[in-house]
Amino acid sequence: MIFDFDQPIPRAHTDSQKWQKYAGRDILPMWVADMDFKCAPAILAALHERVDHGLFGYARPVKSTVDAVVAAMERNYGWKIESSWIVWLPGLVVGLNVTAQAFAEPGEEVLTLSPVYPPFMTAPKNSARASVQVPFVLSGGAWTIDWDALERAVTPKTKLFYLCNPHNPLARVWRREELVRLADFCVRHSLVLCSDEIHCDLILDPALKHHPTAALSPEIAARTITLMAPSKTYNVPGLGTSFAIISDPMRRARFVRATSGIVAEVNNLGYVACEAAYRDGEAWRQELLAYLRGNRDLLLDFVARELPGVVIEAPVEATYLVWLNVRALGLADPIAHFEQHGVGLSEGAAFGAKKGDYVRINLGCTRATLTEALRRMKAALAAR
16 A cells, blocks of 8 residues: 555644543543544645645635636546536534525425434534434445335425435435435425435445436436535645535525624635645555455444344445444433543434434544454443
């Protein structure tokens, strides 16, 4: 490997949210979705060059930054977008909130599938819209959509559907036929489709591919708000750079109006990192994927052999986040129990699961850190 993902980078006494949560305590943070890997050398070089320039006024993307995004969409997914479709944002969660405000009125409903990344459920509520969740079902060893329940959930107040593609926390890659069916569902019910595709470049199963929802057809593109960012893949979430891709000019104008006066501008360094990631980061990304596959395989093997009562119910196809069923452990508070034994996980209830049934673990760390975290989890089970 050209890049060293085994190199430990000290973060305990830095501005890292992930590590500050357990400051002064011997707890390995395996919760929030950022990675402990130094980002790609190409990104670091571009940032150093920009810092050396020495001026940091209000920023707008230059042509080369926009071109890098456009080229990445076509190179990676065969999706031909136009530069005018891109709306820059200081974060993907901002995009979820703006979409709720732009395409639903107070009291109207935003539909999604759960469990899911918590802002899918909180963003509508932030502006007095209602969040409605339809639970996934486990069928044949895979998380699937309950299509009948989804149809029943639609009311005259339903205006918007949030999709997580690939899915967090289920690590699920949606197949083209599933996306086509979801798109047809949105068309039939006249719903705007907001597709969060922030994990699209983190497909772990080489046999699978990401399908941008808006690339399915011109009809679905016209009602789709696609949210993307380099942040998860290239480990630059702290630089606050995301974007929406909206091909329909009227929907794009409506989205932009909803940002007016409340959404901050993207900063200089964020644009630089974004361009370098999409233009020069592919070799690093491929090695990252290989390393994450190794971490995933280590986890799958260890859970099966050493953690009785912990179950991974479906294949881990994408992301560096894994959904663990811990119901059989009978713990009233699994998070507190694992923290007492030195591992900090994410509480499943925040994603819409029943409290105590699930936790989420972050594999975006060195193999040594993951190995130690798993050892501590085994000790936590023995101490019940």
